[in-house]
Amino acid sequence: DQQVKQNSPSLSVQEGRISILNCDYTNSMFDYFLWYKKYPAEGPTFLISISSIKDKNEDGRFTVFLNKSAKHLSLHIVPSQPGDSAVYFCAARDIMDSNYQLIWGAGTKLIIKP
Amino acid sequence: ETGVTQTPRHLVMGMTNKKSLKCEQHLGHNAMYWYKQSAKKPLELMFVYNFKEQTENNSVPSRFSPECPNSSHLFLHLHTLQPEDSALYLCASSQASGPETQYFGPGTRLLVL
Numbered sequence: 001d002q003q004v005k006q007n008s009p010s011l012s013v014q015e016g017r018i019s020i021l022n023c024d025y026t027n028s029m030f031d032y033f034l035w036y037k038k039y040p041a042e043g044p045t046f047l048i049s050i051s052s053i054k055d056k057n058e059d060g061r062f063t064v065f066l067n068k069s070a071k072h073l074s075l076h077i078v079p080s081q082p083g084d085s086a087v088y089f090c091a092a093r094d095i096m097d098s099n100y101q102l103i104w105g106a107g108t109k110l111i112i113k114p
Numbered sequence: 115e116t117g118v119t120q121t122p123r124h125l126v127m128g129m130t131n132k133k134s135l136k137c138e139q140h141l142g143h144n145a146m147y148w149y150k151q152s153a154k155k156p157l158e159l160m161f162v163y164n165f166k167e168q169t170e171n172n173s174v175p176s177r178f179s180p181e182c183p184n185s186s187h188l189f190l191h192l193h194t195l196q197p198e199d200s201a202l203y204l205c206a207s208s209q210a211s212g213p214e215t216q217y218f219g220p221g222t223r224l225l226v227l
Contacts, residue, residue, distance in 0.1 A: 002156065004156065009154065034215070036218075041123075041220060042220050042221075043116065043118070043120075043204050043205075043206070043218025043219050043220050043221055044157075044204070044218045045116060045217075045218065046215045046216070046217070049215075089156075089157065091157075101159055101162070101170065102157075102159070102216070103156075104156040104157040104158075105156055106154055106155055106156045107154075107156075
């Protein structure tokens with residue numbers, strides 16, 4: 001059973017608009033969440049993270065929101081640019097895991113239309 | 115360029131072959147990881163090495179055999195694989211096995227015939 005779920009396999013957004021990528025989790029012991037971005041033929045690259053003690057973290061055009069009661073986080077990209085077209089992975093860390101293993105979602109493919 | 119390189123980038127092998135995947139990191143990190151990514155599935159952590167010692171083996175079949183001769187190099191030895199092992203194999207490194215950001219290589223696309 002997946003502990004981190006990204007229910008939208010793909011998302012298409014017009015350039016300049018806001019992209020919202022969603023991620024749900026089931027484990028209440030997750031204490032740290034990360035978003036990675038992956039282009040074809042490349043490995044994932046770290047984008048932004050948030051600790052469970054916060055509900056928002058912002059870095060330029062990227063903002064991550066965390067709703068602990070709903071066990072939901074989202075990544076907002078505004079304005080969306082063609083270079084944002086990629087697969088976005090949500091990952092979470094279990095504070096009870098001594099190796100701090102990351103649990104990953106299946107990814108959402110974001111397509112920015114010109 | 116993330117500082118993590120993987121070779122080969124593509125590999126086709128038969129079920130009776132033996133091959134090795136290589137990963138090298140130039141970031142001075144102490145932890146290295148092997149992940150498997152199958153189509154439309156989450157990344158699956160296979161192995162973790164922390165200061166050259168294996169600290170995690172996520173019930174990976176013995177046909178996958180990791181080797182970490184030093185903190186900069188990580189190998190994944192493959193033998194008698196199955197077609198369902200076809201996937202993208204990603205190597206990553208971090209400062210330590212912990213809450214540190216992981217840096218990924220480009221991956222090896224493996225096809226088992």
